[in-house]
Amino acid sequence: MEEKITIVGAGSWGSGLARIVSDNGYRVMMYDIDPMIVNEINTNHTNKSKLPTGCLNENVSATTDMAKAIEFGDIIVLVVPTAVIRRALRSINQVITAKKLFVNASKGIEPDTYKRVSEIVSEEISSEYIEGFVALSGPSHAEEVIKQMLTLVTAASPNLEHAQKVQRIFSNQSYFRVYTVCDLIGVELCSSLKNIIAIAAGIIAGLGYGDNTRAALIARGLVEIARIAKALGAEEKTIYGLAGLGDLVVTCTSLHSRNYQAGYKIGSGKDLEQALAEMTMVVEGARSAIAAHQIIKKHNIYAPIIEAVYDIIYHKQNPQDRISEMMQYDLKEE
Ligand SMILES: NC(=O)c1ccc[n+]([C@@H]2O[C@H](COP(=O)([O-])OP(=O)(O)OC[C@H]3O[C@@H](n4cnc5c(N)ncnc54)[C@H](O)[C@@H]3O)[C@@H](O)[C@H]2O)c1
Structure with a gap:
């Protein structure tokens, strides 16, 4: 598995997504601002305050160092609450040094600007570092995914190849199946x-x-x-x-x-x-x-x-x- 995955936001859904891609054999690093969460993931492979049941695989690591996290991944998965997404993207933009594929799994529209996350990414990340953007969305509660319960979602991007890349990386034949669409909006x-x-x-x-x-x-x-x-x-x-x-x-x-x-x-x-x-x-x-x-x-x-x-x-x-x-x-x- 050549791609490495960075997950920004080690909350409930960040942990669910980490479980999927690590089950699929990819190396995963999670970033969070909360050192207690990062420490628990690194020492116990759990995230009890966010997901009381279920655990993460041992090959998932976590850090509070944004530069280290962004350097690690070819794919940057955004899973922070949308209220802080601009702040997180600004921190990413300060440390990013190479082109990455951005995947967003957060769900919200910005008040006053009505901006979708793809638009906020274009505004906050220098274009030279954006390989593309994919939204990953669908009926997927983390509490079920962490227990490997059968879940179907969709990967959306105007660039079908980018959506297909995310489909390939996140899909498995046991519990997680990803479809593609081009209708990002x-x-x-x-x-x-x-x-x-x-x-x-x-x-x-x-x-x-x-x-x-x-x-x-x-x-x-x-x-x-x-x-x-x-x-x-x-x-x-x-x-x-x-x-x-x-x-x-x-x-x-x-x-x-x-x-x-x-x-x-x-x-x-x-x-x-x-x-x-x-x-x-x-x-x-x-x-x-x-x-x-x-x-x-x-x-x-x-x-x-x-x-x-x-x-x-x-x-x-x-x-x-x-x-x-x-x-x-x-x-x-x-
Ligand atoms: N929980 C689910 O099952 C689920 C499923 C699909 C989508 N989502 C979406 O995913 C997004 C996150 O939801 P969640 O349930 O994981 O939330 P959560 O509250 O469980 O986790 C959010 C995490 O983001 C971290 N965080 C806050 N500010 C940060 C920053 N500036 N940089 C990095 N990390 C920061 C927090 O410390 C926390 O660990 C939401 O938009 C939600 O709608 C959630």
């Missing part, structure tokens, strides 16, 4: 917007609604994702694929979803700050809701569920009042 948008719908799914569960409501939310949420993604250039087939419908279903139905958990706390009466304070892991949907709200206004898109999530978390609107209000809307065709 669609994959980046779907994987970010679905987290907002997951917060809504948590809210309705916290309020005590059942399976009928959740199924309706997934169906109507997908329509809103499609409206926004298509307005920004996504292809229809991406919306119904692994990074669209696939990821939406898993995040709206699984207790592993942080966005669902945060929504559940809000539906149970907590505000966003209280809900986030109780979470040890990242809730990307709250941040993406700001970007989605701005995109919706700019492009005049009808997306009542996403707007409701935005108003509930940022204007502290009562979730039950908002649902009652939505039930009064004019009846219409589906």
Whole structure:
């Protein structure tokens, strides 16, 4: 296995991805700002604060030295929360000395700029060091991947060869299978917007609604994702694929979803700050809701569920009042 893999962000998903590529025989180095995590990975091959069950392979090492980490990998996998992605990329740009293929596995859109991670990479990394960019996304909770449970995702890049390279490196014949698509915009948008719908799914569960409501939310949420993604250039087939419908279903139905958990706390009466304070892991949907709200206004898109999530978390609107209000809307065709 000639390529070496650097994973920036040794959290839950960074550890899941490290497990996959090291199972596939590649040498892996993880980078994190948290020395406790780095030390635990190097000494015990575990990451208990992020993934209480499962372990990493012994050939996975970790470091807090960005220069060492970036020098090591031919492929740089980004898996930090999107709130810190610019900061991480600036640190990378200070130490990078050779062309690398960037793979992003984080899921979010930047508030105010509405930038996707591929766009942020182009802005923060000198072009001479970017071999290409691939987004790796789909229904993939780290808690299941670390236990080698069967998972399918998609690798997206306008350059099919780059997507195929990532497909080859991450796929195996036992539990992890990667498809390719060229619709990078669609994959980046779907994987970010679905987290907002997951917060809504948590809210309705916290309020005590059942399976009928959740199924309706997934169906109507997908329509809103499609409206926004298509307005920004996504292809229809991406919306119904692994990074669209696939990821939406898993995040709206699984207790592993942080966005669902945060929504559940809000539906149970907590505000966003209280809900986030109780979470040890990242809730990307709250941040993406700001970007989605701005995109919706700019492009005049009808997306009542996403707007409701935005108003509930940022204007502290009562979730039950908002649902009652939505039930009064004019009846219409589906
Ligand atoms: N957890 C999952 O199952 C999963 C699956 C698919 C995608 N994702 C996405 O992956 C991204 C990361 O999620 P996660 O669940 O792994 O989060 P996490 O909170 O478990 O881990 C984030 C890690 O990033 C590190 N970090 C923070 N700032 C950093 C910086 N400036 N440089 C380097 N490292 C830094 C933290 O110390 C932490 O270890 C999110 O965008 C999430 O949506 C997560």
